[in-house]
Amino acid sequence: MLTQENARLITEVGPDKPMGRLLREYWIPIVRAACLVAGGAPRRATILHQRLVAYRSPDGTVGVMNEACPHRGASMALARNEKGGLRCVYHGWKICHDGTLLEAPTHAASSQLTHIATGTYPAREAAGMVWAYLGSGTPPALPKLSFMSLPDDHVGVVMTKVRCSWLNMFESLWDSFHAQFLHSRTNRVIFAGAGRGREYFSDTKFDADQLAYDETTMSAALTEYGMQYENDDTAKRTTFAHVMPWFVHHPVGPRPTDDQACQGYVPIDDDHSLLIQWMFNPHAPLKADGYAHKFFDAITDPDDFASGLPRDGVWGQDREAIAQGSYHGLPVAGVMTIPYEDIAMGESQGRLDRTKENLGASDLVVIRGRTMLLEAVKAHQRGEPPLALNFDATQLRATFTSKASSAKEPA
Ligand code: FES
Ligand SMILES: [Fe+2]
Numbered sequence: 001m002l003t004q005e006n007a008r009l010i011t012e013v014g015p016d017k018p019m020g021r022l023l024r025e026y027w028i029p030i031v032r033a034a035c036l037v038a039g040g041a042p043r044r045a046t047i048l049h050q051r052l053v054a055y056r057s058p059d060g061t062v063g064v065m066n067e068a069c070p071h072r073g074a075s076m077a078l079a080r081n082e083k084g085g086l087r088c089v090y091h092g093w094k095i096c097h098d099g100t101l102l103e104a105p106t107h108a109a110s111s112q113l114t115h116i117a118t119g120t121y122p123a124r125e126a127a128g129m130v131w132a133y134l135g136s137g138t139p140p141a142l143p144k145l146s147f148m149s150l151p152d153d154h155v156g157v158v159m160t161k162v163r164c165s166w167l168n169m170f171e172s173l174w175d176s177f178h179a180q181f182l183h184s185r186t187n188r189v190i191f192a193g194a195g196r197g198r199e200y201f202s203d204t205k206f207d208a209d210q211l212a213y214d215e216t217t218m219s220a221a222l223t224e225y226g227m228q229y230e231n232d233d234t235a236k237r238t239t240f241a242h243v244m245p246w247f248v249h250h251p252v253g254p255r256p257t258d259d260q261a262c263q264g265y266v267p268i269d270d271d272h273s274l275l276i277q278w279m280f281n282p283h284a285p286l287k288a289d290g291y292a293h294k295f296f297d298a299i300t301d302p303d304d305f306a307s308g309l310p311r312d313g314v315w316g317q318d319r320e321a322i323a324q325g326s327y328h329g330l331p332v333a334g335v336m337t338i339p340y341e342d343i344a345m346g347e348s349q350g351r352l353d354r355t356k357e358n359l360g361a362s363d364l365v366v367i368r369g370r371t372m373l374l375e376a377v378k379a380h381q382r383g384e385p386p387l388a389l390n391f392d393a394t395q396l397r398a399t400f401t402s403k404a405s406s407a408k409e410p411a
Helices: 004-011 018-023 166-174 176-180 184-190 291-297 319-323 337-349 361-381
Strands: 027-032 043-047 050-056 062-066 080-082 085-087 101-103 123-126 129-133 155-162 217-222 226-232 236-243 247-250 260-269 272-280 399-402
Touching: 004 018, 004 166, 004 361, 018 361, 027 043, 027 050, 027 155, 027 260, 027 272, 043 260, 050 129, 062 085, 062 123, 062 129, 155 291, 155 337, 166 236, 166 247, 166 260, 166 272, 166 337, 166 361, 176 184, 176 226, 176 361, 184 337, 217 361, 226 361, 272 291, 272 337
Parallel strands: none
Antiparallel strands: 027 129, 043 050, 050 062, 080 085, 123 129, 155 272, 217 226, 226 236, 236 247, 236 399, 247 260, 260 272
16 A cells, blocks of 8 residues: 555646656647648647647648647637648737747737747657657657658557546556456456467356356566566466556567567546557558457547446446356457456546555566555655656567466366
């Protein structure tokens, strides 16, 4: 469990909070690059409590600025997207992506304008996302990750809004143990024959009077980039790499040529977060029959891919389905089922009171991951440079060693 003070240190991300200040030192992925049309509508994005818009100028340049116009706060989501900048439709102020106030018809003499902060931020495109730098001073280099500089046909990305803290969702990624329960039957059935499935999960038995599952071995180590952790059970040995602050490389399949994956969580505010799912293949373009395409092809809205999950208080749970043999009765939606399961659990925790938990042996990585975030934020408070800010993580990846011979058929 955490003290209230430490829980707040790692979940509160406003501009005046220690974690909010730390996170603003990093480049932040905020919208999918493909959703911005040259000369088209600016897109709203709330990030770390800040209401922003991202847009693509007619010449293709991407820009990010505060949603509120610097004159009197009209929404720049309504702005005209003109050559050279966004023009607020209220009184015609025009602002370039580099922060220059180009025109301000409300002010007769342009000399009065140079002191006005226009609320723009450095923006870049990489790995299918638009990245913004919300910090002060000169931005660092973009993060060096294995998928950041791959050709376009080697990498894909989708995102969705999750209605809980980024920490709830990280804790789900850190906690491999839950897969034996929450995802076990799902994966063993849905991914059977897809190179990922039966061999991926231990054969947990959910008979009413008898529960059989693996006593897994877990380990986690804090590193110069964040945290490396490992899960070893009957079916597999998997390793994960959390690269501060947003990125978790997580395993997908056992073959060296399998598609790979990285999940990112960016706080929208203290109670909402952006789930960003990258899938990539360093060796070849993503194949139609690969895991990445199977996932992406099932998605109708790549900017909010889990919008189909019911938010009805029980996340679509069907008690009759449980009576018919489903473990949890949550919606079955093909490859979306696992994200739905994770999101339902994270959202159901709500604003979790981490002073009232009862953590056990299988929560080891959760505890270590919280320590990673706490130490990072406290180091930043002491004036130390942000963890992993310039770390070369291009060689880091998740690994998956199958013990397929011990995997059994689904029950
Ligand atoms: S509020 Fe935008 S120009 Fe006046
Ligand atoms: Fe999960």
